[in-house]
Amino acid sequence: MSLLERHRNIIDFALSSLGRRWKKNIALTLVYAFTVFTLASVIFFTEAVKREARAVLQGAPEIVVQRLMAGRHDLIPAVYIDTLKKITGVGQVKGRLWGYYYEPSTGANYTVVASGNPPLEPGTIAVGQGVSRTLHAAEGDLIPLKGADGAYVSFEVTRVFSHASELVSADLIEMPAGDLRAFFGIPEGFYTDLTLKVRNEKELVVVADKIRRLLPDTRPILRDEILRTYDSLFDWRSGLLLVIFAGAVAAFIIFAWDKATSLSMEERREMGVLKAVGWETSEVIAMKSWEGVIISLTAFFGGTLFAYVHVFFSSALLFEPVLKGWAVLYPRFQLVPHIDPYQVLALFFLTVVPYTVATVIPSWNAATVDPDSIMRL
Amino acid sequence: MVELKHITKIFNRNRPDEFTALEDVSLLVEARKATVFKGPSGSGKTTLLSIIGAMAKPTSGRVFLDGREITSLPERFLTEVRRRTFGFIFQQFHLIRGISALENVMLPAYTTGEKHAALRDRALRLLDLFGLAAKARSRVEWLSGGEAQRVTIARALVNDPAVVIADEPTAHLDTKLSKDFLGIMAQLNAEGKTILIASHDPLVYESALVDRVVEMRDGRLRGSGQAA
Numbered sequence: 001m002s003l004l005e006r007h008r009n010i011i012d013f014a015l016s017s018l019g020r021r022w023k024k025n026i027a028l029t030l031v032y033a034f035t036v037f038t039l040a041s042v043i044f045f046t047e048a049v050k051r052e053a054r055a056v057l058q059g060a061p062e063i064v065v066q067r068l069m070a071g072r073h074d075l076i077p078a079v080y081i082d083t084l085k086k087i088t089g090v091g092q093v094k095g096r097l098w099g100y101y102y103e104p105s106t107g108a109n110y111t112v113v114a115s116g117n118p119p120l121e122p123g124t125i126a127v128g129q130g131v132s133r134t135l136h137a138a139e140g141d142l143i144p145l146k147g148a149d150g151a152y153v154s155f156e157v158t159r160v161f162s163h164a165s166e167l168v169s170a171d172l173i174e175m176p177a178g179d180l181r182a183f184f185g186i187p188e189g190f191y192t193d194l195t196l197k198v199r200n201e202k203e204l205v206v207v208a209d210k211i212r213r214l215l216p217d218t219r220p221i222l223r224d225e226i227l228r229t230y231d232s233l234f235d236w237r238s239g240l241l242l243v244i245f246a247g248a249v250a251a252f253i254i255f256a257w258d259k260a261t262s263l264s265m266e267e268r269r270e271m272g273v274l275k276a277v278g279w280e281t282s283e284v285i286a287m288k289s290w291e292g293v294i295i296s297l298t299a300f301f302g303g304t305l306f307a308y309v310h311v312f313f314s315s316a317l318l319f320e321p322v323l324k325g326w327a328v329l330y331p332r333f334q335l336v337p338h339i340d341p342y343q344v345l346a347l348f349f350l351t352v353v354p355y356t357v358a359t360v361i362p363s364w365n366a367a368t369v370d371p372d373s374i375m376r377l
Numbered sequence: 378m379v380e381l382k383h384i385t386k387i388f389n390r391n392r393p394d395e396f397t398a399l400e401d402v403s404l405l406v407e408a409r410k411a412t413v414f415k416g417p418s419g420s421g422k423t424t425l426l427s428i429i430g431a432m433a434k435p436t437s438g439r440v441f442l443d444g445r446e447i448t449s450l451p452e453r454f455l456t457e458v459r460r461r462t463f464g465f466i467f468q469q470f471h472l473i474r475g476i477s478a479l480e481n482v483m484l485p486a487y488t489t490g491e492k493h494a495a496l497r498d499r500a501l502r503l504l505d506l507f508g509l510a511a512k513a514r515s516r517v518e519w520l521s522g523g524e525a526q527r528v529t530i531a532r533a534l535v536n537d538p539a540v541v542i543a544d545e546p547t548a549h550l551d552t553k554l555s556k557d558f559l560g561i562m563a564q565l566n567a568e569g570k571t572i573l574i575a576s577h578d579p580l581v582y583e584s585a586l587v588d589r590v591v592e593m594r595d596g597r598l599r600g601s602g603q604a605a
Binding site for chain 1: 424427432433452453456459460465467471472473474475476480483484485487488489490491492493496532536
């Protein structure tokens with residue numbers, strides 16, 4: 001109890017000591033918290049988006065088969081479906097119809113897909129939130145879209161996808177398969193690509209290898225490959241953002257190092273007084289260490305908390321253009337709050353520990369002063 | 378009772394600016410008496426007080442406190458001895474600016490592990506004793522010279538030391554405040570505390586409070602100060 005009381009008293013004094021230099025300490029804490037906020041925001045956001053993408057792709061087909069023509073994606077004949085069905089281990093094979101539609105008036109590129117279940121009525125479409133926002137289209141509105149033959153076709157919006165699915169549906173226009181074929185000029189007997197369900201996941205690589213041999217003009221794309229691409233894409237983007245903020249981080253390190261490693265004459269005098277009135281060297285160091293711990297923990301928790309709110313409640317407002325990457329269609333969605341304890345721990349050790357250690361070194365130097373030095377001042 | 382045996386203190390040893398502050402000083406300081414160390418600046422009074430008060434270690438010689446040799450104690454134990462036995466009143470007061478008079482008084486006891494509330498009550502009682510209850514929450518830089526010195530005295534007494542050491546306590550006080558200070562010291566002495574004062578102020582060493590005057594010059598004791 002006595003040890004606890006002793007440290008309680010020392011912390012009390014450390015707090016009052018920080019309060020005496022409040023302007024300097026608040027400035028330091030704010031810069032420190034901003035640095036933590038930036039790093040934590042990037043970490044939280046990248047991880048949450050990756051998790052979101054992984055969750056969405058869990059429902060995606062195990063293998064997508066695309067036909068290549070001169071190294072580029074081409075329409076795939078429907079007859080390939082029968083060939084694929086004969087491969088051992090392959091369950092269901094389906095043809096997909098989709099394409100991209102560029103709208104010059106908004107500068108946005110939309111993804112058009114054939115409707116699944118329930119199918120849409122001819123002449124109607126369902127659109128994502130991004131499409132609805134950019135085209136100012138609500139349910140019941142008619143939207144003219146320019147088809148492959150250059151003629152405009154009007155579609156009635158019968159549904160706008162919910163916010164919950166916005167990450168994947170922001171740029172989506174869903175239309176009946178027949179309308180899509182007519183709109184893009186895709187002939188019957190062809191699909192954009194084919195999707196495969198494989199009964200045993202362990203056989204995916206073997207099945208992909210068989211596809212390459214049976215249909216040499218196609219490329220099988222595994223779901224895991226898409227996941228890896230997403231991961232590396234978001235890793236690359238978060239890295240880019242960290243490079244941008246590296247200047248701010250470096251400035252903070254210099255500022256914090258200067259503050260932590262140098263003591264003012266007034267602080268040195270105070271440490272001399274403490275020694276003279278009966279504090280041990282270790283107690284003076286403990287007091288200065290508590291000051292460092294209070295500042296760094298306040299900045300760490302403040303920065304992390306703001307990063308949490310920023311990422312999960314304000315859709316990472318400050319750097320979404322870099323991280324999300326859409327030029328026009330910023331999805332407005334709320335990420336599912338999730339924190340990886342290992343990442344938070346890593347952030348803690350990269351920010352709190354170095355600062356606290358940096359404060360101890362100069363304090364140790366000053367605290368080893370002879371207690372009688374104050375008598376000679 | 379403090380006994381010094383052949384104390385020598387050399388600063389900046391083996392350097393060009395080496396100087397001897399105390400040379401072969403032997404002295405017996407009696408408990409519950411008021412002793413004044415008198416002498417010009419540079420005579421070694423402050424150095425002697427810091428060695429008696431376990432603030433500094435001598436270059437050679439030994440210090441005994443109530444018969445126990447304390448010179449060879451490691452810093453941790455020496456600090457404990459200093460905290461429990463001695464209360465210091467500095468010439469420049471050395472109060473910590475920006476915090477209240479009350480916090481300044483509590484400061485020496487923060488590291489004893491005593492409960493904060495009990496410590497606070499004791500500090501408030503001391504401030505009240507010196508007529509400073511109304512100024513307890515005032516920052517020390519707002520206090521007058523006399524008030525600041527009384528805060529320093531309260532701080533020196535917060536751990537209830539047996540010995541009160543004052544270094545040139547009247548150097549920044551006028552005659553009235555100096556007399557007030559001597560009155561407080563007389564009261565503490567009457568309560569059984571040992572008083573040690575370094576001063577070259579006649580008001581102090583000619584005071585009725587003083588039991589013994591030890592004269593110093595050039596780091597040595599002169600006349601009756603020198604132990605037999």
